Amino acid sequence: MKLPKAYEPKLYEADIYALWEKSGAFQPTNDKVGYSIVMPPPNANGNLHIGHELTSALEDIAARYHRAKGESVLLVPGADHAGFETQSVFEKQLVKEGKSRFDFSREELYSKIWDFVALNRDNFESQLRKMGVSCDWQHFTFTLDKKIVDRAYSTFKKMWDEGLIYRGERLVNYCTFHQTGFADIEVVYKEAKTPLYYLKYGPFELATTRPETKFGDTAVAVHPDDKRYRKYVGRVLEIEGVNGPFSVQVIADEMVDPNFGTGVVKITPAHSFDDWEAGKRHNLEVKRVINHDGTLNHQAGRFEGMTVMEARKAVVEALKEKGLLVKVDENYTNRVGHCYKCDTIIEPMLMEQWFIEMESLAKPAIKVLKEGKITFYPESKKDQLIAYLQGLKDWNISRQIAWGIPIPAFQNVDDPDDWIYDERVGEEILTINGKTYRRDPDVFDTWFSSSSWPYATLNFGEKDSSDFNKFYPLSLMETGGEILYPWVSRMLMLGLYITGEIPFEAVYIHGYVMAEDGSKMSKSVGNVVDPLPVIEKYGSDALRMGIIWGRSAAVNRGYDERRVEEARNFCNKLWNIARYIEDKSNKNSIRGEVQAVTGVDNWILSKLSNVKVNLLTNLDNYNFSEAFEAIYHFVWDDLADWYIEASKSEPNQLLLEYLLESTLVLAHPFAPFVTETIWQTINEDSSDLLALKQFNGILPYDKNKAQEFNEIQTLVSEIRYIQKALKVSKTAFFYEDSIILETNADLIKKLANLGSVKKGSGNLKITNPKFICSLDISSEIADNYASELELKLTKQQAYINQLEARLNNKSYIQNAPADLVKQTKEQLREAKANLISIQIELEKYSV
């Protein structure tokens, strides 16, 4: 035998992948219907985790499936420079070396991170290979590749020219540790107990959580209808503060909730989003108090140089001394924004940044979503995306970090309002027409450049010798729910804006792989599962099937190693089916035309036909798990447990070989390595790849003959049950006048583990509605069967009652479809026949 007793993935996987890659199996053939997926690029700096296993498994199953359907498939791999993410990882390393990013210029930092990423980049490429991903490596794209940077620039330029980009001084979510701004979506809000301080504030008493921003107060606000304070509105008041008196204006604004605190709010336009808006409404003075490093500036007087938290304490102390502190509510909870990376409290900070006007980009996106032009899996994500797009604010794309694509904009050193677009970002200073321009030191938000990913990777609108651009738009965008808003929404908007086409036909959102106990996996908790050791232990196919099995779109689900183990067993099952068939092939080399001969031959072909339809339907609708279960049950329950067992008494070698090949092709997307390994081992023609085989047609079969075997199956199960229940085996089986039972006598004897199968009658009658047959079992033993029969009788009677009730209902007869009524009648007839045979048999025991 060529195949050893058990499948050992480790011995084959690397060679099989190399064989695929060498043969160019993953490159599109370019001459048939195209199917394309661009993989969401993983961060270039790290190792792949179990979530990547899920995402690449789903994408690869889709890709291999469409290849087997005969389509030209392109699966594009990539890597993400992941701007801020990567810089954070690198900074942590610097800290370990006792350094900080502020020891370097942005240029130095950029080149250091570049080297750092280059070191790690091979890592995940080899990991993707281990996962068996059938991607086209020649098409590998990095988010800092020239073509991606060029796209970012041309997109920025187009928006600049069309007035969608503006530079503005706005309050920005700002992390004082990383010293960069963030988009709204990047801020993590957390519930926290924040002391609420009640202060004496001129004639008012007011509540605040941020006494340290007092130095930036330029107004106090009350509700317009609040009679208590009406007389102060419009006046400018002198307020006694910790650093002496200062003046504020009293304004009336709807934003104030008269029932919260004292109904009076101090307004600090430079350091609060709401206050900023109020400031704009009332033309208030903006006074900055906090520096970019999180310390207070000269406005704070003697508190200058303190951090926000230090100053809060000190100011509260000072207020107390001056008798300005009325009380403190320690139980007040509110939600505070944090940096999602370092957990520092986000400061609203007044900054000049580049913004993209979103309304005109979002509108067309909302339109195509509402028109249902993109199919979402699950469907509900579409409405969520629409709701998100409808509430979108302008997008801050400036980041004050080094690791990213420099913004191609230069500012006139003599005229701050004079900005020019120029791609010579290698230069810090440009001189144009005698004017001096300095480059904006900022870089783009990573999501800005990655929004172009579908059309940029596929060279949309460009002359392209490889003709990859015909794969745009993508067939599928497969990704995790966490980037529906930051990425999918923006790819959609920019795709429409730049290409005029919807960038993907379908969006599939997968859920998270949670830890085994259902909690979130996290490095700090230490409950992450590293896919590589799992692959090492169980094989790549096993992990793939184990992770997709029982998982549906957007549902978070715990990782379960037992599933992986079962999937490993499934690989071994396939292996041993092949092993059996191959063994028989050596002993029995009859050639001829493959065809169904016996009932079971026809039956297995009908099952094969069903599983194929089932698999195609499910995968066309991205029901990965159900498609897998279909092939799993076909292989295990039908092919192995029934057909191969049956073939031991009625061998049809050519059909076995046909079934093996058909099964391998069907199972290949789910278990690429083991199926290809089997194929390569039994064929010895390495140019004939299973990975490139298409689904074949199903041989013709006779439905009636297939049905005959169904009946035999039922009978065999019944006999097995009786023998188990009575603890006997190898009993003699008798039948009366049945051609089917006569022709299948040997088969039934084998499958039901009987002693003999003969015409005649025994003392224990089998209550099967299709056949009159019996077992020869001594009466003492058979007596035990009475209780089994009684149970059966009760169940059957209940069933009959149910059916009769249904048929006695006139409305049912009138309103239900005729077919269904007919079916119910048939069921009742069968059930009654069955009941009678049980009753007749039972009578024997009551004597």
Add this chain to the structure above:
RNA sequence: GGGUGAUUAGCUCAGUUGGCUAGAGCACCGCAUUUACACUGCGGGUGUCGGGGGUUCGAGUCCCUCAUCACCCACCA
């Protein structure tokens, strides 16, 4: 405050336009060493489909309501 999803066997979950006695895997119990496989085979049973109401001949599925949980969005001094 707004939104979305979930609640089905001991556990993890399927159940596509309402219609065959509600399923799968695991776990569990029993039997089996028969030449593909113990990473095995055979047999076994378990559910007031979260509660309540409604529509219908018929509801796990549709509608209303309540409860619990999860996630997302907006963020109040």
